[in-house]
Amino acid sequence: MATQAGWRVCVYCASSTSDPELLAIASEVGAGIARRGWSLVSGGGNVSMMGALAEAARDGGARTVGVIPEGLRVLEVADTAADDLVVVTTMRERKREMEERSDAFLTLPGGIGTMEEMFEVWTAASLGFHHKPVVLYDPIGFYRPLLDWIRGLADSGLVKSHALECLVVCDTLDAALDACGGRR
Template sequence: MAPVPNRRVCVYCASSTYDRRLLEIATEVGEAIARRGWSLVSGGGNVSMMGALAEAARAGGARTVGVIPEGLRVREVADTAADELVVVTTMRERKREMEERSDAFLTLPGGIGTMEEMFEMWTSASLGFHYKPVVLYDPIGFYRPLLDWVDGLAEAGLVKPEALECLVVREDLDAALDACGGRR
């Protein structure tokens, strides 16, 4: 199966870490998105993992779209090199804009903002508000404690099996991108 052309993948990741392993993950993802001929939709920052991701995608020839609230333009150092930088007023507008511009959602390691974005897309998919893939790429076990907690919620009957199925978890990058909608 050939890659889906012109796929627009929204990637959620950290904008505050400089951990070398995490920056390498972001760079690898950006390069892989470009190799598939896809576009990147991101939070519009040019620092930390977000910056490494966008720079690598662009270096490989991918189109990059950044969506950033006005209040974070300085804090996250807006990605002015993006092919398109969309400046919005609020975080809610940012998430809506990113969702509308994307065909799939891929989560990398990150903090509470990353988690909030992933959980919103996952919940929306489980409720049938969208039918776009929601993928968690976890090559180093970063999310194992979170996934164990979610499994405990499911065992307690608080998360339905069909909701669990709406989040695809992959440790291999090609498998994660395949789950986003196309083979390499």
């Protein structure tokens, strides 16, 4: 796939860590999206990895779209600097908006919310409900235990090989972004 101007990448990541290594990963991804001339779709937060990601994307000239539930906006964690801040009522609406506004999905380190988002779009891809890339960027082995568990599920027949093929796992940023939608 060639690089596509206007490509919109949804990034799932943590909103509750202050780990400098994880914040640096988020910033690197935001800058990489901007270098490709793409737009960022995120969960609309201004904190932790989510904030670092959006700030780096904007600093590089990328358009940013944040989608946040009203309950989080009133807690003053909304990315008010986003080019487009979409306020929804529920987390389910948030995910739907993010999915509809995106051409690809990229997951970075995160907690249960990040996992829930990734598993939902990955499952939908494996069932053929969408044909958008689903990519896991894991430069530090954060997801190694999870991936080992999933491979074990596949070995036992609980996860089909086709489902495994629907998730692209990358340990370099260029490979992850290429998998999202094109070459440099």
